[in-house]
Structure formats: structure tokens, C-alpha cells
Amino acid sequence: MAIPDKRTTEAEVxxxxxxxxxxxxxxxxxRRKPMSLVREILRSDLxxxxxxxxxxxxxxxxxxxxxxxxxxxxxxxLDSIPLEPHYRAARQNGTIEATELDEGMLLxxxxxxxxxxxxxxxxxxxxxxxLRLQPQFRTVRSPYPNGYGIDGTGSEGDGEELVAVPAIHLxxxxxxxxxxxxxxxxxxxxxxxxxxxxxxxxAERTFMSCEQxxxxxxxxxxxxxxxxxxxxxxxxxxxxxxxxxxxxxxPPDYARDEAFQKEYAATAKSDEAWDAFRAKYLDVTEDEYxxxxxxxx
Amino acid sequence: MSGENDVFDGAPTxxxxxxxxxxxxxRGDGERLCNPIGTIPMVGGRLARESxxxxxxxxxxxxxxxANPLPPGADPALAVVEAWNxxxxxxxxxxxxKRHVMMGATQIDRYGNQxxxxxxxxxxxxxxxxxxxxxxxNTINHTTSYWVPNHGPKVFVEAVDVVCGVGWDRAAxxxxxxxxxxxxRRVVSNLAVMDFETDDHRMRxxxxxxxxxxxxxxxxxxxxxxxPDDVPETRLPTDEELRxxxxxxxxxxxxxAEVPNP
Numbered sequence: 001m002a003i004p005d006k007r008t009t010e011a012e013v014x015x016x017x018x019x020x021x022x023x024x025x026x027x028x029x030x031r032r033k034p035m036s037l038v039r040e041i042l043r044s045d046l047x048x049x050x051x052x053x054x055x056x057x058x059x060x061x062x063x064x065x066x067x068x069x070x071x072x073x074x075x076x077x078l079d080s081i082p083l084e085p086h087y088r089a090a091r092q093n094g095t096i097e098a099t100e101l102d103e104g105m106l107l108x109x110x111x112x113x114x115x116x117x118x119x120x121x122x123x124x125x126x127x128x129x130x131l132r133l134q135p136q137f138r139t140v141r142s143p144y145p146n147g148y149g150i151d152g153t154g155s156e157g158d159g160e161e162l163v164a165v166p167a168i169h170l171x172x173x174x175x176x177x178x179x180x181x182x183x184x185x186x187x188x189x190x191x192x193x194x195x196x197x198x199x200x201x202x203a204e205r206t207f208m209s210c211e212q213x214x215x216x217x218x219x220x221x222x223x224x225x226x227x228x229x230x231x232x233x234x235x236x237x238x239x240x241x242x243x244x245x246x247x248x249x250x251p252p253d254y255a256r257d258e259a260f261q262k263e264y265a266a267t268a269k270s271d272e273a274w275d276a277f278r279a280k281y282l283d284v285t286e287d288e289y290x291x292x293x294x295x296x297x
Numbered sequence: 298m299s300g301e302n303d304v305f306d307g308a309p310t311x312x313x314x315x316x317x318x319x320x321x322x323x324r325g326d327g328e329r330l331c332n333p334i335g336t337i338p339m340v341g342g343r344l345a346r347e348s349x350x351x352x353x354x355x356x357x358x359x360x361x362x363x364a365n366p367l368p369p370g371a372d373p374a375l376a377v378v379e380a381w382n383x384x385x386x387x388x389x390x391x392x393x394x395k396r397h398v399m400m401g402a403t404q405i406d407r408y409g410n411q412x413x414x415x416x417x418x419x420x421x422x423x424x425x426x427x428x429x430x431x432x433x434x435n436t437i438n439h440t441t442s443y444w445v446p447n448h449g450p451k452v453f454v455e456a457v458d459v460v461c462g463v464g465w466d467r468a469a470x471x472x473x474x475x476x477x478x479x480x481x482r483r484v485v486s487n488l489a490v491m492d493f494e495t496d497d498h499r500m501r502x503x504x505x506x507x508x509x510x511x512x513x514x515x516x517x518x519x520x521x522x523x524x525p526d527d528v529p530e531t532r533l534p535t536d537e538e539l540r541x542x543x544x545x546x547x548x549x550x551x552x553x554a555e556v557p558n559p
Contacts, residue, residue, distance in 0.1 A: 028384060074428065074429070074431075075427050075428045075429075076428060082427065083425070083426060083427065088424075088425040091415070091421070092423065092424065094421040100429050102430075102432070102433040102434045103384075103388070103429075103430055103434070104388045104391070104392070104431065104434040105433075107388055122392070123438055124392075124433050124434030124437060125434070126437050126463070126471055126475050127436075127437060127463035127470070127475070127476070127479075128429070128432070128436075128437075128460050128461060128462070128463050128467070129459045130433050130461075133419045133420070133459070146474065160475055161475065190360075191359050191361060191373075192359070192360040192384055193383060194383070194384055195384070198385075
């Protein structure tokens with residue numbers, strides 16, 4: 001069986017990243033986030049990153065650590081804690097730039113990049129302040145009137161004006177899967193792939209962490225083939241790291257660590273609280289982190 | 298009935314009146330996705346389906362449609378799954394239009410323009426909130442209602458700081474073609490029910506909850522509400538609705554934490 005070996009490490013991946021890159025991060029809110037890769041970025045000297053994501057603590061940690069120039073998001077939330085405190089602080093202090101999209105617009109921007117199209121049209125955004133506040137979003141008029149038939153009937157006149165969501169090209173995408181093989185095929189075992197496949201295809205290079213590396217032939221032992229949604233066509237490297245998504249949820253492997261998330265959220269209260277958190281959990285190696293939080297088996 | 302519910306064996310609570318008012322917002326929807334966000338909206342939506350709108354489709358709160366009335370906070374693993382509906386598919390459903398969402402609103406104005414993004418100047422907000430989330434796409438693509446558990450003049454405002462959900466006046470400006478799927482139907486609060494059934498779709502007081510006066514609602518609203526000569530009381534739950542709410546849909550009484558009984 002011919003399967004390439006794309007195994008790598010967080011350190012090797014982050015060594016490939018450069019200041020100013022646009023990085024897509026998979027998952028959704030505080031769910032199945034590639035947090036061990038995020039933590040490795042926190043340990044690096046990287047800066048001025050543009051982060052594209054359905055944001056959770058990945059965004060908050062990166063903002064608080066001074067890694068971010070711009071956040072491009074459909075929202076930023078910790079789910080059980082609706083507002084991400086460090087993202088809030090960064091927005092309110094003006095330390096980052098923000099592009100805030102409708103959730104569906106973000107999907108379309110990633111899909112456009114994945115399909116190598118300049119934009120995709122949608123009604124989402126029309127009439128809202130999203131377009132007024134963010135003039136980089138433009139509209140497009142349909143060349144077809146409403147009711148236009150595929151046989152060319154009803155061909156008189158223009159159609160409606162729609163929002164043209166520009167393609168959101170990523171230099172690198174970081175995603176986390178429950179299972180993967182060494183060739184970079186990935187398997188999600190929770191209910192939702194989120195937009196991880198679109199992220200992967202919108203990116204020049206995609207690095208995927210996983211809870212467990214399995215033989216390709218063993219994927220069916222973990223889930224139906226419908227769960228094998230990440231093809232190695234989409235991925236550059238794969239990292240086996242049990243507990244990588246901590247403290248976000250990664251079912252069925254583990255739930256969100258709500259107590260830890262509360263501890264994290266409380267660090268927005270003071271510099272002292274953040275410094276203590278950073279010293280304890282972030283200025284350590286990933287192995288040390290996993291030992292501290294007790295997720296790794 | 299379990300012991301923890303005995304305290305509610307008596308008269309309907311304000312929260313239960315709100316649940317029924319929410320359910321009424323979905324009356325007539327038939328077979329579409331009833332997608333309320335929040336505890337009382339979820340209980341109300343489930344109530345509509347268990348009583349007068351049996352064809353409604355509802356989620357398990359995660360990535361599937363669930364046929365059974367899962368209580369709020371219940372383990373999604375208990376869902377009787379009708380169909381898989383992960384987020385990418387949810388956008389397909391909502392752009393397809395067979396959906397009625399009930400969202401929250403940090404601010405809402407007289408035409409139903411809604412803000413959940415931030416307070417202050419969006420470029421550097423005084424208070425960053427959720428961002429736009431799905432509000433622009435929801436409101437322009439299918440029916441939307443709102444739930445406000447804290448009716449007051451800081452929520453019901455003359456002008457919202459950022460228009461996330463598109464109101465009736467903004468939709469009218471877009472013209473009939475772009476706004477043909479737009480409908481802001483109902484606003485349910487802890488005090489009253491509002492609709493937009495006026496000539497120019499300004500917000501109208503539809504009913505006040507039992508124990509609330511029209512003057513209280515007017516005083517708690519930061520813009521001029523259309524108040525008809527006769528404002529009825531929001532209807533009370535029937536005995537069967539109370540049984541469904543208390544024993545089937547929300548046996549842990551989470552609704553009471555969202556709107557305390559006055």
C-alpha cells in the first residue's frame with residue numbers, strides 16, 4: 001500500500017510560518033481546535049498574523065500574546081462562556097484590526113478560495129451595517145433576471161444585486177482531527193466537520209494534528225467512511241498529539257475542560273493573572289502542558 | 298411529578314407565559330426548521346411542536362435534527378435523530394429558506410433592526426460582543442423573531458449601534474426583489490409580545506403578559522411603540538401546555554432562571 005509519510009511536529013510546522021502570514025484555524029468556537037499548534041505559535045517569535053476562523057480561545061490566546069495583526073471571523077466565542085474575554089479586550093483596546101463577517105459569508109469566502117474563484121455571491125449582508133462598516137466587501141449584479149430559464153427564456157434585463165464575498169486565501173491552515181493516517185488522511189468522529197475541509201482547500205499548505213494516528217486500513221474501526229472527510233490531497237503534514245485540542249472539546253475523545261476554560265477566561269481580569277497563567281501553562285513544552293492538564297493518555 | 302417541580306404546581310409563572318408566547322410565534326410555520334436560541338425560546342419552540350405545530354423540525358442543539366422533545370441542557374446523545382445537520386448544512390438550509398430563527402438582541406429598534414456585534418463605534422467598540430454571527434444572513438433569507446429576557450430602554454433603543462439583523466425599514470430600502478424572503482415576525486420579551494403589523498412595519502405592542510401594564514412596557518421601551526387602543530393580555534398556558542412544559546420539555550425548570558417570577 002503506497003501511502004506517503006507526512007508525519008511532523010508542532011515545532012517543525014511553526015518553523016515554516018512567517019510574520020504576516022494569513023493562517024486559517026479550523027474548529028468552531030471552543031470545539032476541536034488545533035490548540036497544540038496554537039500553543040506552539042505562542043512559544044514562537046511570530047507576529048503580525050492574520051487569523052481566519054470561527055473563533056474561540058485560539059483567537060483570544062493569540063491576541064493576548066501579541067501575535068495578531070487582524071482577526072477575520074464569523075464570531076469569537078467560548079460557547080459556554082459566550083464572549084471571548086481576550087478578543088474583547090483586543091477589540092476594545094484597538095490592538096488588533098478586525099474583519100467581522102456573517103458566518104455564512106465566511107463559509108463562502110473559504111469555498112471561493114477552495115474552488116479558485118474570485119468570489120461567491122450571497123444575499124447575506126444586504127441591508128446590514130456589515131457592508132457599510134467594511135467597504136472592502138462589494139456587491140455584484142446578477143446577469144440573469146429572476147425567473148430566467150435554463151433554456152434562455154425570460155432573458156430581458158438584469159437580475160438582483162448580491163454581496164460578492166471575496167475569496168479568502170490562506171497561506172496555511174491548521175486543523176485538528178480525531179484520527180488520521182501518516183499520509184495525511186483525516187477522520188472526524190464528532191457530529192460536525194465544521195469548515196475544516198474548506199479551510200484545508202483554501203490554503204497553500206495545511207497541517208493537521210490528530211488525537212491518534214491509525215493505519216489507513218483501520219479507519220473503519222473508528223467510524224464509517226462518511227467520517228473520512230479530509231483527504232491527503234488537502235494536507236501537507238500530520239501530527240499525532242493526544243490532547244492537542246485541550247481545553248476545547250474533542251468528542252468522542254474528550255469533552256471541553258470547562259474548569260480550565262473558566263481559569264483561562266479569568267486571566268483577562270489582570271496582567272498578573274495572565275502572567276501567572278502564561279508562566280504555568282504556556283511557557284512550557286507541549287509535553288509538560290499535557291502532563292499538567294492531564295488529558296494525554 | 299418529581300419533587301423539584303412541586304413549587305410550580307400552581308399558577309403559571311412568567312417564564313411559562315413567555316414559553317407560550319414564543320410557541321405562538323411559530324404558529325402556522327408547518328414543516329420548517331424552528332430554530333430558537335436560548336432556554337425559553339427552545340422550550341417554547343418544543344412546546345409548539347408538541348401541541349399545535351407538530352410538523353416543525355428542531356435541532357438537538359448540536360449537529361442534528363431531533364424528533365423527540367429534548368429538554369434544554371439534555372445530552373444530545375439522547376436525541377432521536379431525524380437527519381444530520383452539521384453547520385455547513387445549516388447554511389444550506391437557511392439559504393434555502395425553510396427556517397424560522399428566534400435570536401437574542403442586545404439592542405433592537407422600532408423596525409426590528411438588531412445588534413449583537415458591539416456597543417459603541419464598531420471600529421474600536423466600547424464593548425465588544427458576539428460579532429455579526431448569522432444575523433445578516435438569517436434576516437435577509439428567512440423569517441426571524443427575537444427574544445429579549447430583559448425588556449428595558451437600553452435594549453429597545455431609538456437607533457442600534459450596529460445593524461446586524463436587518464429590520465423592516467432597511468429591507469424596504471433594498472426593494473422588493475432583495476427583500477422578498479425577509480420577515481421579522483415577533484419580539485417576545487419578559488414583559489410583553491410585540492409585532493410589526495402596522496402600515497410601515499413599526500413595532501406594535503401585541504399583548505402584555507399578565508401582571509404587566511401597558512404603561513410599564515411603554516416606559517421600558519426607548520422608542521415610541523405603537524400602542525393600540527385595546528391591548529390584550531398574553532394568553533395563559535393551557536393545563537396541557539403546563540404539563541408539557543413542566544414534565545416533558547423542561548423538567549429541570551431551567552426556564553425559571555432565565556425569567557424570574559415577579
